[in-house]
Amino acid sequence: MSTPVSEAAEAQVAIDVDRVSKIFPGEDAVRALDDVSVGIRRNEFFTLLGPSGCGKTTLLRIIAGFEPPTMGALRLDGTDISRLAPDQRPINTVFQNYALFPHMSVARNIGFGLEMLGKPKREVNETVDRMLKLVQMEALKSRKTSALSGGQQQRVALARALAPHPRVLLLDEPLSALDLKLRKEMQIELKRLQSETGITFIFVTHDQEEALTMSDRIAVMRDGRILQIGSPRDIYQRPAERFVANFIGESNFLDATLSAGHVTLKAGGGAFAVTAPPGVADGPVSVLVRPEHAAVRAGSPAGDELPATIRNVVYSGDATTIHLELGSGELFKAKMSNSTGGGATLPSQGEPAVVTIAPGAVTVLKD
Numbered sequence: 002m003s004t005p006v007s008e009a010a011e012a013q014v015a016i017d018v019d020r021v022s023k024i025f026p027g028e029d030a031v032r033a034l035d036d037v038s039v040g041i042r043r044n045e046f047f048t049l050l051g052p053s054g055c056g057k058t059t060l061l062r063i064i065a066g067f068e069p070p071t072m073g074a075l076r077l078d079g080t081d082i083s084r085l086a087p088d089q090r091p092i093n094t095v096f097q098n099y100a101l102f103p104h105m106s107v108a109r110n111i112g113f114g115l116e117m118l119g120k121p122k123r124e125v126n127e128t129v130d131r132m133l134k135l136v137q138m139e140a141l142k143s144r145k146t147s148a149l150s151g152g153q154q155q156r157v158a159l160a161r162a163l164a165p166h167p168r169v170l171l172l173d174e175p176l177s178a179l180d181l182k183l184r185k186e187m188q189i190e191l192k193r194l195q196s197e198t199g200i201t202f203i204f205v206t207h208d209q210e211e212a213l214t215m216s217d218r219i220a221v222m223r224d225g226r227i228l229q230i231g232s233p234r235d236i237y238q239r240p241a242e243r244f245v246a247n248f249i250g251e252s253n254f255l256d257a258t259l260s261a262g263h264v265t266l267k268a269g270g271g272a273f274a275v276t277a278p279p280g281v282a283d284g285p286v287s288v289l290v291r292p293e294h295a296a297v298r299a300g301s302p303a304g305d306e307l308p309a310t311i312r313n314v315v316y317s318g319d320a321t322t323i324h325l326e327l328g329s330g331e332l333f334k335a336k337m338s339n340s341t342g343g344g345a346t347l348p349s350q351g352e353p354a355v356v357t358i359a360p361g362a363v364t365v366l367k368d
């Protein structure tokens with residue numbers, strides 16, 4: 002019997018991917034998706050994150066209806082949509098290459114889909130004007146799309162996909178062709194568009210920073226499977242496995258021993274209280290410490306501090322990264338903010354130092 006909480010969560014689900022697998026047949030058959038289940042909520046900015054070839058585009062194509070699943074079910078607001086053709090699903094896609102009509106004006110590109118649906122001209126014009134305003138392209142409405150910058154084309158592609166007001170918008174690495182500055186601007190723009198329209202966005206990227214800054218929740222994928230689903234904070238601070246920790250942010254992996262809710266590092270220091278993930282038994286474990294959760298100072302260790310030797314000090318403006326070798330021989334990175342004067346009084350290369358790890362900063366990993 003389900004609890005009221007899970008019923009409430011279920012009621013919010015827009016796209017329900019239920020045990021979907023996809024095998025591309027052939028001599029060297031590929032299992033592109035392997036028993037994937039995820040419930041994507043209404044009005045959510047949901048991101049699929051993972052390395053090249055992990056199955057992100059395949060999952061989007063199945064949701065959009067361009068590809069049938071080999072196994073499993075797909076529901077939208079509780080209704081099975083797996084047999085509907087793409088144009089019968091209230092779902093639109095923004096592809097990586099935009100696929101605009103180059104010789105048509107901005108306005109016609111945006112209105113084209115609505116015209117094809119046979120909407121009255123007045124309604125098409127009104128919607129186009131609203132979309133132009135939304136993506137801030139009113140001034141360029143008569144320009145051919147072949148004469149637009151990459152970022153402007155991107156906004157037209159978005160406006161075109163949003164015009165029929167789909168319930169779900171799929172975005173497959175839509176920002177990857179843009180330079181860094183424009184990319185950052187468009188990230189903010191996309192967030193704004195999502196919250197203003199209330200449409201569920203399913204966004205694909207292999208850029209971890211982009212995923213962290215934009216998403217309500219992230220699914221981290223590898224080899225056709227979802228390893229972890231959570232908020233950016235969850236995924237960053239409590240990665241379930243080494244792959245997730247390694248893929249997102251910078252990491253130190255250390256050998257340790259788990260015993261009764263505490264770990265002792267091979268490198269020394271005291272016992273750290275931890276919550277081990279389910280299935281991890283007492284004994285040797287691998288733990289994660291993020292570089293920004295460690296501090297370094299000169300001197301000899303006292304209490305829970307770890308002895309270390311400085312290998313390299315790298316200044317990067319806002320922060321200083323200190324590369325060390327711990328007493329155990331393990332290499333370790335600590336990152337200290339320069340605003341707190343962190344890196345100013347460090348010992349030099351080759352000198353002894355001590356490392357302090359912040360309480361709660363040690364995470365046990367399921368390897």
Ligand SMILES: Nc1ncnc2c1ncn2[C@@H]1O[C@H](COP(=O)(O)OP(=O)(O)OP(=O)(O)O)[C@@H](O)[C@H]1O
Nearest residue numbers: 025031032033052053054055056057058059060207
């Ligand atoms: N039509 C197809 N026929 C055979 N194999 C395919 C087909 N489409 C995708 N694949 C394979 O399925 C796997 C997943 O591909 P997919 O395009 O979903 O990856 P992705 O996560 O989107 O990667 P990228 O970040 O490079 O875009 C890959 O091994 C790919 O080679």
Ligand SMILES: [Mg+2]
Nearest residue numbers: 057058059173
């Ligand atoms: Mg892809």
